[in-house]
Amino acid sequence: MSDPLTSKKEGVIVKISQIAGFLGSGKTTALMKIVDELVARGIKVAIVVNDVGDISVDAKFIEAHGLKAKEISGGCICCEIAGTFAATIAKLHDSFHPDIVIVEPSGVAIPWGLKRAAEYSEVKSEEKLVITHAPVITLVDASRINMLMRAVKRLVETQIREADVCFVNKIDMASPEEIKIAEDFIKSINPHAEISHMSAETGEGISHACDLIQNGTSARYDESVDIERERLQKEYD
Numbered sequence: 236m237s238d239p240l241t242s243k244k245e246g247v248i249v250k251i252s253q254i255a256g257f258l259g260s261g262k263t264t265a266l267m268k269i270v271d272e273l274v275a276r277g278i279k280v281a282i283v284v285n286d287v288g289d290i291s292v293d294a295k296f297i298e299a300h301g302l303k304a305k306e307i308s309g310g311c312i313c314c315e316i317a318g319t320f321a322a323t324i325a326k327l328h329d330s331f332h333p334d335i336v337i338v339e340p341s342g343v344a345i346p347w348g349l350k351r352a353a354e355y356s357e358v359k360s361e362e363k364l365v366i367t368h369a370p371v372i373t374l375v376d377a378s379r380i381n382m383l384m385r386a387v388k389r390l391v392e393t394q395i396r397e398a399d400v401c402f403v404n405k406i407d408m409a410s411p412e413e414i415k416i417a418e419d420f421i422k423s424i425n426p427h428a429e430i431s432h433m434s435a436e437t438g439e440g441i442s443h444a445c446d447l448i449q450n451g452t453s454a455r456y457d458e459s460v461d462i463e464r465e466r467l468q469k470e471y472d
């Protein structure tokens with residue numbers, strides 16, 4: 236997607252990539268493999284994790300790859316601690332100059348809220364910083380799709396609606412029926428999203444995710460506000 240606001244701005248560009256998905260959908264497992272491949276491609280990557288669960292990104296893994304990690308514990312990146320998240324991105328930028336910051340939001344985070352929080356880091360940085368976004372990736376756990384569609388439907392719907400690409404994950408353990416249910420569910424909520432398959436466990440789909448993160452873009456939060464304002468203005472006129 237074109238990014239008119241960003242193209243008007245000047246400064247060092249940092250791309251934010253978020254891998255969303257409900258608790259236990261495979262975000263950390265996917266993130267590890269994605270980071271591995273992006274680093275092998277020569278990209279300077281930083282990771283920000285917001286773990287509310289027990290499983291956290293292995294600091295040794297991160298150090299072994301020469302990466303900087305910043306863990307934010309508790310709460311939700313996108314709303315409660317937006318200021319801290321923005322400061323984290325700005326600090327990472329000022330000290331490490333990553334090309335891409337990959338964010339694992341908490342499993343209950345909303346993608347657009349995280350975009351807004353990331354863009355706020357532009358005013359927090361010592362340098363002139365311009366945030367761009369990689370396509371928002373949402374992982375949908377096919378092996379638990381029936382539970383997800385019942386117990387946490389609203390949240391999962393929002394994560395799917397705000398995604399550019401949905402990966403149906405855990406295809407190695409899900410049945411063909413579950414995979415089909417997940418695909419239909421995604422289509423019914425977000426017909427514009429690209430739907431792809433992944434097994435974060437076996438590595439299937441990881442290269443495609445890396446291509447999207449490296450080469451793709453997604454609209455800015457503030458751009459979406461302008462687009463919405465224009466649309467409402469037209470309706471009013």
Ligand SMILES: Nc1nc2c(ncn2[C@@H]2O[C@H](COP(=O)(O)OP(=O)(O)OP(=O)(O)O)[C@@H](O)[C@H]2O)c(=O)[nH]1
Nearest residue numbers: 258259260261262263264288342405408434435436
């Ligand atoms: N079989 C299979 N298991 C997977 C796959 N992806 C993740 N898992 C497993 O699912 C569990 C949760 O994976 P995580 O990567 O920790 O999920 P997460 O989304 O980071 O979880 P939270 O951070 O707690 O929300 C782990 O036991 C993983 O090993 C997959 O593609 N196939």
Ligand SMILES: [Mg+2]
Nearest residue numbers: 262263290339
């Ligand atoms: Mg995790």
